[in-house]
Amino acid sequence: MNRPKKTEFKFPTHIDEYPTGPQYAAGYLPETNAGWRSVRPVVDHDACVYCLRCYLLCPDGTVVKDNGKITFDMDYCKGCGVCAHECPKDAIEMVKE
Numbered sequence: 733m734n735r736p737k738k739t740e741f742k743f744p745t746h747i748d749e750y751p752t753g754p755q756y757a758a759g760y761l762p763e764t765n766a767g768w769r770s771v772r773p774v775v776d777h778d779a780c781v782y783c784l785r786c787y788l789l790c791p792d793g794t795v796v797k798d799n800g801k802i803t804f805d806m807d808y809c810k811g812c813g814v815c816a817h818e819c820p821k822d823a824i825e826m827v828k829e
């Protein structure tokens with residue numbers, strides 16, 4: 733298994749130090765979702781303002797910027813709901829599989 737190494741957290745002191753990508757690239761999980769996900773995120777594209785908060789905060793890097801629209805890599809999304817919880821516009825709904 734080839735997991736990323738832990739790094740010491742340093743609070744950003746300048747805008748240039750803020751993250752510009754997801755926590756991890758998609759595929760961080762060692763295997764694709766094996767069917768245990770019970771809910772999945774669905775975006776309301778009319779409500780989404782493309783702030784990319786979900787993209788930055790998804791713990792598995794499964795939020796995808798798809799030609800200006802938010803989509804999800806459902807092979808790796810674990811259905812944790814962080815993206816829906818953190819969306820400032822309530823544009824993501826977690827629905828049953």
Ligand code: SF4
Binds near residue numbers: 782783784786820
């Ligand atoms: S956090 Fe919400 S509003 Fe922002 S890009 Fe994601 S879905 Fe869109």
Ligand code: SF4
Binds near residue numbers: 795810812
């Ligand atoms: S439900 Fe969790 S794993 Fe799936 S896209 Fe949202 S934050 Fe990422």
